[in-house]
Amino acid sequence: MSDVVKVISITEEAYDTKTFEFQWDEKASPGQFIMVWVPGMEEIPMSLSKTNRIKSITVKKIGKDTERLHGLGLGDSIRIRGPYGNGFDLKKNKNMLIIGGGVGTAAVIPVIKETGADTIIGARTDKDVIMDDVAGQYAKNLWIATDDGSRGFHGNVVQLMREKIQEKRYDTVLACGPEIMQYYLYKACVELGTDCQLSLERHMKCGAGVCGCCVMDEMRVCRDGPVFTKEQISRMKDFGTSKRDEAGRIIKIR
Numbered sequence: 260m261s262d263v264v265k266v267i268s269i270t271e272e273a274y275d276t277k278t279f280e281f282q283w284d285e286k287a288s289p290g291q292f293i294m295v296w297v298p299g300m301e302e303i304p305m306s307l308s309k310t311n312r313i314k315s316i317t318v319k320k321i322g323k324d325t326e327r328l329h330g331l332g333l334g335d336s337i338r339i340r341g342p343y344g345n346g347f348d349l350k351k352n353k354n355m356l357i358i359g360g361g362v363g364t365a366a367v368i369p370v371i372k373e374t375g376a377d378t379i380i381g382a383r384t385d386k387d388v389i390m391d392d393v394a395g396q397y398a399k400n401l402w403i404a405t406d407d408g409s410r411g412f413h414g415n416v417v418q419l420m421r422e423k424i425q426e427k428r429y430d431t432v433l434a435c436g437p438e439i440m441q442y443y444l445y446k447a448c449v450e451l452g453t454d455c456q457l458s459l460e461r462h463m464k465c466g467a468g469v470c471g472c473c474v475m476d477e478m479r480v481c482r483d484g485p486v487f488t489k490e491q492i493s494r495m496k497d498f499g500t501s502k503r504d505e506a507g508r509i510i511k512i513r
């Protein structure tokens with residue numbers, strides 16, 4: 260089942276990233292995603308960066324389909340399916356640290372809004388930082404890390420996470436971002452004895468557990484994830500190593 264929604268607002272988050280808001284009454288939870296299509300593109304997965312009645316997607320332009328979405332204007336229609344996936348498990352009374360890397364920050368914004376937990380946002384440079392304004396309104400503490408030191412902590416989110424975990428006890432880390440970042444984040448959590456939930460990405464076609472193109476070891480990322488526990492990730496041989504492109508070719512991550 261798909262729905263057609265209309266774009267009701269567009270926000271420029273960075274030179275290459277835009278948020279498109281639309282009204283959609285379907286119930287959704289933080290960390291879930293939708294499949295998005297407009298004429299002239301392949302259908303692609305996008306996390307929900309707002310999960311209430313007014314929902315949004317935050318799109319980084321990296322290729323032909325995301326470029327097509329960037330061409331949308333106010334009032335334009337988008338065909339969507341979903342929401343899909345499990346989302347983050349937001350158990351109460353857990354002291355959480357939320358981490359967003361690059362455009363992965365969009366997927367954790369609803370988690371920050373719901374929990375108000377301490378948050379780290381990371382990006383390559385100051386001009387790549389997105390959604391720090393909204394994160395700052397809800398997070399108890401917000402720290403920014405940039406690879407080149409042009410803003411906040413000079414280094415990556417994993418280095419900053421290590422510092423914060425030394426200063427204060429966190430029961431669990433919730434993260435979304437590039438897989439290489441999440442790989443080192445996972446290794447640090449294992450070393451520090453901190454629990455984690457990570458939102459992973461694989462090439463997707465159906466988004467609903469049918470086609471098998473997003474399989475990682477025995478898991479379907481679209482249906483069993485995209486959020487996986489530390490224990491599930493510990494059994495994934497592909498995690499942080501390789502993934503497949505739209506033609507099924509293996510791409511090395513590390």
Ligand SMILES: Cc1cc2nc3c(=O)[nH]c(=O)nc-3n(C[C@H](O)[C@H](O)[C@H](O)COP(=O)(O)OP(=O)(O)OC[C@H]3O[C@@H](n4cnc5c(N)ncnc54)[C@H](O)[C@@H]3O)c2cc1C
Nearest residue numbers: 292303304305306317318319321322323324325362460461
């Ligand atoms: C569950 C899920 C949620 C997602 N949520 C978001 C989101 O909220 N916002 C967002 O902007 N994107 C998100 N993505 C990624 C998004 O779907 C892809 O960026 C998009 O499909 C790329 O399409 P394209 O045609 O523009 O680029 P393509 O032409 O397919 O790719 C252009 C180039 O980028 C590379 N590439 C493709 N995908 C990725 C990737 N994910 N990371 C790094 N390089 C890549 C390709 O190998 C190619 O070299 C999500 C993906 C998944 C699986």
Ligand code: FES
Nearest residue numbers: 464466470471481
């Ligand atoms: S995208 Fe088809 S099974 Fe996951």
